[in-house]
Amino acid sequence: MSGNDVVEKVDANTLNSKNISLPMSRVKLIMKSSPDVSSINQDALFLTTKATELFVQHLAQCSFKKGSGREKKTLAYSDLANVAEEMETFQFLTDILPKKILARDYLRSLEERGEDGDD
């Protein structure tokens, strides 16, 4: 019985019983990076992990549905940027899911506004 085998077995067992796929240890790392957070109860960690999974599903589904009436075959980045702007529930994502514009259009709009490049 090697150490690795035991660890793999443990992970599989643990995942099945909890019915979540995301690793709680990683979620915990992210939570800890938030200032002012001292400690996190195990149930709270589980709930946050599960909620994140539900969130991923919800975001993917909403982004996909937002497309035009025609048959959609691909979920693209623009779908996500659109849903972040259009749905109130995803407004907190606008900072990290900005819409993209062509570089030349952006530079032109800067010139029109008379600003030197923002940084």
Add this chain to the structure above:
Amino acid sequence: MRSAHRTGYVNTAFWDYCPSLLNTSEYHKHLVEVNWEKHMAERPEDLNLPNAVITRIIKEALPEGVNVSKEARRAISQAASVFVLYATSCANNFAMKAKRKTLNAGDVMAAMEEMEFERFLQPLREALDAYKKGLKGKKEASEQKRKDKEKKTDTEENDKSREEENLEEDDENMEEEQEGENDGEEEVEN
């Protein structure tokens, strides 16, 4: 301003394209700007969730045969990390209001409501029940096995030692599952 993408597209300047940030507190803006950018630059792997798992969750949520672009996948993964941060800071506010230092389940549920994800509340409650039952069951099973083992070692002879080794292996798995849960937990209060 981020550098222009290969194809000539550029992410617009931070505030130019953001609609009114009425739902985002100043604190959160700061969090996203400072913490997020800094962490992503220095140690992106820390704040990222495993791509394979994110991809699987996305695929299972969408109709069969739908493709998800690499960029979309990466974006959803980052969004998920930001969701964790936002939920944590929100839950922490509730804990601090109650003068507690430890985030508990109630804080997270309150945060979901605050963030307007009421749709998650019921599935979360059910999942938590199942999780707690699962832990309890394992604990009882592990204790039962330990008791059985003690009985056996009292009366057993060497020819049964192979059976014991199997039990031991299961025992260690049970113990490690429990310990694995608590690994890295500095102050766990349940």
